[in-house]
Amino acid sequence: MPRSEEKFKELREQKRIIIMDAALELFAEKGFASTSISMIAKHAKISKGLMYNYFDSKEELIISIVHDGFDKFLREFDANKDSVLTDDEFEYFIDKTFEVLRNNLHFWKLYFMVIAQPQVLKLVDKKLMELVIPFITVLSEYFAAKGCKNPMAHAQLFGAMLDGVSLNYMIDPDNFPIEEIKQIIKTKFI
Amino acid sequence: MPRSEEKFKELREQKRIIIMDAALELFAEKGFASTSISMIAKHAKISKGLMYNYFDSKEELIISIVHDGFDKFLREFDANKDSVLTDDEFEYFIDKTFEVLRNNLHFWKLYFMVIAQPQVLKLVDKKLMELVIPFITVLSEYFAAKGCKNPMAHAQLFGAMLDGVSLNYMIDPDNFPIEEIKQIIKTKFI
Amino acid sequence: MPRSEEKFKELREQKRIIIMDAALELFAEKGFASTSISMIAKHAKISKGLMYNYFDSKEELIISIVHDGFDKFLREFDANKDSVLTDDEFEYFIDKTFEVLRNNLHFWKLYFMVIAQPQVLKLVDKKLMELVIPFITVLSEYFAAKGCKNPMAHAQLFGAMLDGVSLNYMIDPDNFPIEEIKQIIKTKFI
Amino acid sequence: MPRSEEKFKELREQKRIIIMDAALELFAEKGFASTSISMIAKHAKISKGLMYNYFDSKEELIISIVHDGFDKFLREFDANKDSVLTDDEFEYFIDKTFEVLRNNLHFWKLYFMVIAQPQVLKLVDKKLMELVIPFITVLSEYFAAKGCKNPMAHAQLFGAMLDGVSLNYMIDPDNFPIEEIKQIIKTKFI
DNA sequence: TATGAATGAGCCTTCATTCAT
DNA sequence: GATGAATGAAGGCTCATTCAT
Numbered sequence: 001m002p003r004s005e006e007k008f009k010e011l012r013e014q015k016r017i018i019i020m021d022a023a024l025e026l027f028a029e030k031g032f033a034s035t036s037i038s039m040i041a042k043h044a045k046i047s048k049g050l051m052y053n054y055f056d057s058k059e060e061l062i063i064s065i066v067h068d069g070f071d072k073f074l075r076e077f078d079a080n081k082d083s084v085l086t087d088d089e090f091e092y093f094i095d096k097t098f099e100v101l102r103n104n105l106h107f108w109k110l111y112f113m114v115i116a117q118p119q120v121l122k123l124v125d126k127k128l129m130e131l132v133i134p135f136i137t138v139l140s141e142y143f144a145a146k147g148c149k150n151p152m153a154h155a156q157l158f159g160a161m162l163d164g165v166s167l168n169y170m171i172d173p174d175n176f177p178i179e180e181i182k183q184i185i186k187t188k189f190i
Numbered sequence: 191m192p193r194s195e196e197k198f199k200e201l202r203e204q205k206r207i208i209i210m211d212a213a214l215e216l217f218a219e220k221g222f223a224s225t226s227i228s229m230i231a232k233h234a235k236i237s238k239g240l241m242y243n244y245f246d247s248k249e250e251l252i253i254s255i256v257h258d259g260f261d262k263f264l265r266e267f268d269a270n271k272d273s274v275l276t277d278d279e280f281e282y283f284i285d286k287t288f289e290v291l292r293n294n295l296h297f298w299k300l301y302f303m304v305i306a307q308p309q310v311l312k313l314v315d316k317k318l319m320e321l322v323i324p325f326i327t328v329l330s331e332y333f334a335a336k337g338c339k340n341p342m343a344h345a346q347l348f349g350a351m352l353d354g355v356s357l358n359y360m361i362d363p364d365n366f367p368i369e370e371i372k373q374i375i376k377t378k379f380i
Numbered sequence: 381m382p383r384s385e386e387k388f389k390e391l392r393e394q395k396r397i398i399i400m401d402a403a404l405e406l407f408a409e410k411g412f413a414s415t416s417i418s419m420i421a422k423h424a425k426i427s428k429g430l431m432y433n434y435f436d437s438k439e440e441l442i443i444s445i446v447h448d449g450f451d452k453f454l455r456e457f458d459a460n461k462d463s464v465l466t467d468d469e470f471e472y473f474i475d476k477t478f479e480v481l482r483n484n485l486h487f488w489k490l491y492f493m494v495i496a497q498p499q500v501l502k503l504v505d506k507k508l509m510e511l512v513i514p515f516i517t518v519l520s521e522y523f524a525a526k527g528c529k530n531p532m533a534h535a536q537l538f539g540a541m542l543d544g545v546s547l548n549y550m551i552d553p554d555n556f557p558i559e560e561i562k563q564i565i566k567t568k569f570i
Numbered sequence: 571m572p573r574s575e576e577k578f579k580e581l582r583e584q585k586r587i588i589i590m591d592a593a594l595e596l597f598a599e600k601g602f603a604s605t606s607i608s609m610i611a612k613h614a615k616i617s618k619g620l621m622y623n624y625f626d627s628k629e630e631l632i633i634s635i636v637h638d639g640f641d642k643f644l645r646e647f648d649a650n651k652d653s654v655l656t657d658d659e660f661e662y663f664i665d666k667t668f669e670v671l672r673n674n675l676h677f678w679k680l681y682f683m684v685i686a687q688p689q690v691l692k693l694v695d696k697k698l699m700e701l702v703i704p705f706i707t708v709l710s711e712y713f714a715a716k717g718c719k720n721p722m723a724h725a726q727l728f729g730a731m732l733d734g735v736s737l738n739y740m741i742d743p744d745n746f747p748i749e750e751i752k753q754i755i756k757t758k759f760i
Numbered sequence: 761t762a763t764g765a766a767t768g769a770g771c772c773t774t775c776a777t778t779c780a781t
Numbered sequence: 782g783a784t785g786a787a788t789g790a791a792g793g794c795t796c797a798t799t800c801a802t
Contacts, residue, residue: 031307033223036775047784049778058776109308115361116306117221118299153370156358160371161347164354168346171305180343181350188378202765226792237767242794411687413603416796427763429799438797489688495741496686497601498679533750536738540751541727544734548726551685560723561730568758582786607772617788622773 016054019044020065028109032062032120059123066114066124069107070131076100077135085142087190094190098182101166108170135159158189206244209234210255218299222252222310249313256304256314259297260321266290267325275332277380284380288372291356298360325349348379396434399424400445408489412442412500439503446494446504449487450511456480457515465522467570474570478562481546488550515539538569586624589614590635598679602632602690629693636684636694639677640701646670647705655712657760664760668752671736678740705729728759 022044026035037058041048055061076096085093101108114120115128139155148154165185169176212234216225227248231238245251266286275283291298304310305318329345338344355375359366402424406415417438421428435441456476465473481488494500495508519535528534545565549556592614596605607628611618625631646666655663671678684690685698709725718724735755739746 029308031223031309033221034309037777038775048776049785050783052777053782109306112302112306115357116299116302117224118219119221119224121361150367150370150374153367153374156367157351157355157371157374160354160358161351162354163357164350164352165347167305167353167357168350171311177340177343177346180340181347184340184343184347198764205765227794228792238793239768239795240766243765248793409688411603411689413601414689417798418796428797429764430762432798433761489686492682492686495737496679496682497604498599499601499604501741530747530750530754533747533754536747537731537735537751537754540734540738541731542734543737544730544732545727547685547733547737548730551691557720557723557726560720561727564720564723564727578785585786606770608770618772619774619789620787623786628772 012054015046016064019046019051019054020061020068023061024065024106024110027062027065027113028106032113032117062110062114062120063123065107065110067127069104069111070127073100074131084145085138090142090190091186094182094186097162098178101169102178105170105173108166112167112170132159161185202244205236206254209236209241209244210251210258213251214255214296214300217252217255217303218296222303222307252300252304252310253313255297255300257317259294259301260317263290264321274335275328280332280380281376284372284376287352288368291359292368295360295363298356302357302360322349351375392434395426396444399426399431399434400441400448403441404445404486404490407442407445407493408486412493412497442490442494442500443503445487445490447507449484449491450507453480454511464525465518470522470570471566474562474566477542478558481549482558485550485553488546492547492550512539541565582624585616586634589616589621589624590631590638593631594635594676594680597632597635597683598676601683602687632680632684632690633693635677635680637697639674639681640697643670644701654715655708660712660760661756664752664756667732668748671739672748675740675743678736682737682740702729731755 019040023035023040026039026043029035037048037051040061041051044051051061055064077093114124121128136152136155136159139158140151142151143154143158144151165178165181169178209230213225213230216229216233219225220229227241228238230251231241234241241251245254267283304314311318326342326345326349329348330341332341333344333348334341355368355371359368399420403415403420406419406423409415417428417431420441421431424431431441435444457473494504501508516532516535516539519538520531522531523534523538524531545558545561549558589610593605593610596609596613599605600609607621608618610631611621614621621631625634647663684694691698706722706725706729709728710721712721713724713728714721735748735751739748
């Protein structure tokens with residue numbers, strides 16, 4: 001591939017990211033249906049028409065954002081998949097999760113918007129499963145190693161609990177005692 | 191009040207409920223924005239215009255549904271507010287919660303739709319607080335009596351966990367091991 | 381006609397008038413299109429359905445109001461039609477006109493609303509002509525007797541001027557010097 | 571500014587005018603409320619949606635038409651504001667007024683529609699005052715210079731009379747002797 | 761006579777998407 | 782690539798009118 005073409009691809013990718021960031025911010029703030037393409041284009045400082053040069057449709061845009069976010073999320077954790085977690089690794093996992101949560105509030109708002117809306121969830125659930133299953137599996141193995149009777153249910157409860165904590169944090173970040181709650185979770189589950 | 195007038199009011203109330211049920215079903219299935227008044231009217235077997243005889247707007251409709259659901263929910267629990275919960279009462283509370291969850295899947299889908307959508311949440315958050323605060327208070331007192339160091343954070347974690355469990359159950363009721371999870375929660379929190 | 385039937389007719393006529401008064405007030409205040417049958421019914425303290433017992437349609441209602449107003453207006457002046465006006469009679473005519481104007485502000489608002497809206501004017505223009513032509517004729521004869529070269533144009537100008545004065549008075553009754561203007565008109569035209 | 575951008579703006583302005591002309595014609599013919607955006611769009615040979623690219627709402631459309639018309643009207647007269655009118659200037663003013671009246675029948679229909687409809691008048695009355703006050707002032711000074719006792723009332727009567735004449739001409743242009751009436755006005759007021 | 765629930769056509773407006781430039 | 786004018790379907794909502802009671 002000639003250098004100029006490479007550079008071109010890179011520029012294109014950067015513009016894609018600019019659009020996705022603008023869209024993410026607005027989606028998180030106003031919801032999917034209440035955010036128009038016009039608003040996204042204005043916020044990304046491009047024209048409406050150009051949007052369609054990068055994304056086929058509004059749906060494809062939100063799908064891309066969610067997929068991208070999932071990928072980023074996975075990349076933060078992908079070291080520890082081959083063997084059973086140690087307690088230290090599990091604690092690291094918890095810390096990392098809360099850190100990611102805190103640093104990507106917009107994305108998690110979008111995430112809940114997506115899974116709470118059946119019609120949007122459909123667009124994304126396959127990818128979501130790809131993300132969730134390895135997590136649940138790793139967790140399940142961890143709890144099995146700790147001697148839990150029903151490690152799979154333990155893992156699912158743990159995942160659900162993280163969902164619930166994220167959701168409540170997201171709704172009112174300033175009044176949710178995220179740090180204390182992290183400690184309690186560690187006490188109860190490690 | 192003459193009987194006929196009383197009857198009129200009753201008929202009106204019944205029709206309101208028919209409309210709200212129809213709307214709840216569609217909202218839960220397709221989301222708020224993706225459900226049109228036309229669809230609701232058709233599903234409730236009334237004309238579009240009649241909706242507006244019973245509800246001022248689409249927003250007022252979803253607000254009414256949510257408020258009604260919250261009230262129904264509260265009525266199931268209002269016995270145990272005056273003193274600290276015993277362990278048995280706490281267990282009963284957990285059982286009841288899971289029972290209500292199972293029997294009102296549509297409503298809980300709507301509930302998550304609502305809290306995940308900023309623009310809709312705004313319409314309802316005062317009422318939501320009225321619902322949540324007494325629960326958190328009662329839970330907090332319970333955990334305090336059990337000797338927890340940070341009873342309020344415990345209560346909020348517990349509430350968040352229930353949210354997360356509900357959410358995951360709602361997304362895929364058939365594959366979420368709700369009963370096992372209830373047992374684990376009891377073990378960990380009573 | 382038996383007495384009861386007579387009484388019945390009278391009651392009916394009274395109710396008609398109540399409805400027309402209520403409608404006139406609202407039409408004058410908000411305009412024809414912006415006043416709904418519901419509002420009129422509420423203001424007249426009857427049900428929407430009953431309105432249609434007295435008037436076939438919203439259009440028939442406004443037509444009735446206008447016709448009634450014209451008839452009332454005519455009845456105030458019908459003495460002086462058979463012969464040429466004296467100067468005193470002409471002055472009396474001017475005084476009377478201004479008095480009627482002041483006492484029926486709502487009606488004159490409606491009147492201008494009607495003639496300014498082609499689609500409504502159509503419904504009423506025949507009756508309007510029946511009202512206007514005798515006036516113009518009488519005025520024209522008066523100006524002819526005074527020796528004006530073009531008495532018909534004089535009469536039409538005079539009529540138009542009264543329209544204009546009414547219109548301006550109606551728009552802002554408190555700041556339009558109606559009494560001074562009456563004097564000027566007398567000076568210029570008697 | 572590059573030529574192309576300039577041209578864009580010009581094209582945009584032209585389209586705005588096309589829409590306003592189409593709307594003016596229909597408003598004058600059928601009234602404000604009875605003219606739908608669909609009808610305007612069809613008459614302007616554009617799509618319904620495009621209207622909203624040029625005007626925020628139906629109300630903003632009529633406001634723009636009225637403001638534009640007033641501005642055009644003012645531009646025809648703005649020479650004679652600094653000192654008292656001579657008789658010749660006053661006669662020129664009358665001639666000009668009648669000429670403008672004759673050449674802009676649609677606009678004057680709209681004008682009367684607007685001032686006869688309280689809800690529409692509100693949208694426009696500030697601008698209307700800006701138009702009327704200088705006229706009344708100039709007229710008032712003219713009549714004062716002629717030695718009238720009550721020049722302000724004279725001026726207001728004169729303005730009202732022009733309103734009334736316009737109104738009657740507008741209702742039935744073919745049968746209203748506009749030219750003769752102009753002569754009578756000159757005789758009576760110069 | 762009197763009510764107001766019910767209808768449905770039609771209105772204003774929004775918005776994802778396309779396309780000429 | 783980039784723009785934004787243009788389209789048209791669809792949505793929320795209003796309202797004159799009808800009709801069962």
